[in-house]
């Protein structure tokens with residue numbers, strides 16, 4: 001497909017998904033979203049305080065994220081060069097604010113057994129560890145061995161304790177890990193990455209295609225099913241992507257809800273003006289009504305595009 005036709009197909013799709021006109025799509029996908037800062041709560045008290053004071057002094061534009069402790073929106077990334085070295089020391093984690101949502105939605109508690117199915121490079125797993133103060137059983141998995149090795153290195157840097165680090169394929173993980181093993185599972189899957197597209201770049205859609213979306217859709221559906229099996233009754237499963245196509249977002253969740261009557265979608269319990277409800281249908285396919293509680297994050301000056309669904313399994 002020529003690059004012009006591809007751009008038109010992307011604009012048409014995104015205008016339908018986000019409910020905007022095709023000629024508005026370019027201004028939404030103009031890229032260069034700022035990073036946010038999460039100060040690492042696994043540091044000892046003194047180092048935590050020092051780090052907090054340092055970032056507040058160097059980056060006066062910080063705005064606390066009211067639904068995520070120890071974290072700040074950083075609209076202009078002022079003082080970035082001075083704060084960056086702290087990331088290399090494991091004192092702060094820098095990522096787009098959308099990535100803060102899944103660990104907060106998962107709400108891990110001290111003592112929980114938690115599985116992060118696609119964990120590398122580790123931003124969300126380290127956030128989970130910080131939220132429990134390392135007082136849980138954290139199992140990390142990522143099917144790419146070099147990425148898993150990097151994850152182990154970064155876990156050490158950020159002071160994260162984990163029980164296991166495995167490289168299972170998420171779609172078959174239920175064949176290797178016991179059923180109903182975890183209180184909480186994060187499934188932050190590989191996806192087509194539409195939420196990060198920057199249409200100002202000439203090659204922005206080089207890897208994007210409707211065929212690719214279709215391929216991911218089937219893989220992600222299998223992953224959801226496998227993760228469901230590992231979840232204890234009463235447990236929580238958070239499914240997230242950094243993409244916006246309903247095939248990769250609502251569809252896998254809809255399928256797993258259809259197959260398992262003891263699973264439902266719970267509201268996140270926090271919101272921002274960019275958070276849109278999950279779609280009720282897409283191109284002729286009707287979705288489970290519970291998907292209105294899922295959240296699609298509209299790309300903005302603060303957030304990259306993202307999708308999160310919080311699923312809870314009925315108690316036994």
Ligand SMILES: C[S@@+](CC[C@H](N)C(=O)[O-])C[C@H]1O[C@@H](n2cnc3c(N)ncnc32)[C@H](O)[C@@H]1O
Pocket residue numbers: 099117118119120121122123124125141142143144147168169170171188189190191
């Ligand atoms: C979106 S990234 C995860 C980001 C990570 N959760 C974080 O916050 O840093 C997706 C990850 O899935 C891994 N992956 C890809 N296919 C997989 C599969 N079939 N099973 C398990 N992991 C997979 C990739 O290696 C990649 O690290």
